[in-house]
Amino acid sequence: MDFSLLTFGDGGWGDEMLRGALMTMAVAVCSYLFGILVGVFFASLKLSQMAILRYVADFYTTVIRGIPELLVIYLVFFGGGTLLRTITSGLFGYDGYIDPPLFITGMVCIGLSAGAYITEVIRGAVLAVPAGQIEAAKAIGMGTAKRFWRILVPQVARYALPGLGNVWQLTLKETSLISVIGLVEIMRSAAVASGSTKEPFTFYLVAAILYLGLTSISNRGFLRAEAWASKGVRYS
């Protein structure tokens, strides 16, 4: 192993790997936020009174959780362009060749996958809020919006945080799959670097260490957030 390859600057790949790590973080954070939006939406469908909406949400979570993420990435990567071109030529009359940016493609794929897990986390958290809490809020005359923001959201956040932390770890690791379509994040940087230096082990080891660092740091963050969210709770 030649560690001088990891220096910053022209001779080394340290800066490339670090830039890859920043891209991984960026795409992971965006996918995660997108996943939360998707998750909140489908969780509300799952908790709906209408059976058809519940079926739609069940279909989504079953399919996404039962199919490899890689397959979804290939679908969106190869199918996204066709879909986008249909939309642009139909709506704007633009017939040129355009492709969705890799970042967006990756974000949508990983976000949809994370969304399915987040749906279940949020659904569980909402169901964990005791009915008496809502009844009490109604009894003292809170409106729907106030009840939602003051009673439901803080408690759902607390119940959902451990699950959300797990999904975040999953999301962070899943972003490595986007490298197969060419987005230059950690894995892709490592592949490029090992291709030109013929030291694949060194660079994939660095990649593994970067992931380890990112998951460890964010795990700490989530533990803190959990402590913060349950500071009003007394444990006997």
Place this chain on the structure above:
Amino acid sequence: MDFELMTETFPKLLSGIPVTLTLVGSSLALGIVFAVILAQMRLSKNLLVSKIAYAYVYVFRSTPLLVQIFLIYYGSGQFRESLENVGLWYFLREPYFCAILALTLNTAAYTAEIIRGGIQSVPWGQLEAGRAVGMSAMTLFRRIVFPIAIRQALPAYGNEIILMVKSTSLASTITILEVTGIAKKIIAATFAPMEVFIIAGAIYLSMNFIVTRAVQWIEVKLSPQLYRERSAESKPKVDEVLAH
């Protein structure tokens, strides 16, 4: 939607199932053996042994499976000469072997935690009772710990099996042609992603459906008392039968 293409694609994708199943089966079988050892190490009173097992689990659960696969498959090339000298290169140049090795090491880390959870869920009283009637450590494990732990761990292990079925798709990144690998090849050749996706997706969903059902069936078989309530009412109770 091109239905002709779908009927053409179907048998091609089906031919990938044996590869997927072999990957799942062999890595689960090897993984659970390794996981039992890891779980025992994790529960060991020796702090060093327990820390080593924890470090292993932590590292493998905190890094993506793709890194693990690439580290073994591409990474081993860096040490080709020394590996050739000890005769390991013969295995490590095979993508199939590398995929099974990576999947095994990965699933062992997750399964070890599942097993540990199961073993720790065994109530103290049960162990004490077992010791009180003079069971040896081996008998205690076989008769008390294992039966209780497996019931506790089975649902989580079912999820792990499904995750493994999904994980095998990563083997396609190192040239193995299992279901996802074949699907990608067909998509790249025909540019009909939706059609191929539907078929490949249906194959994975059916595999996972079968896994889910099989695990549920075993759960019922392992704890029939939990599922017997309804039929118990119609059957005469044991002491009633004995009284006659």
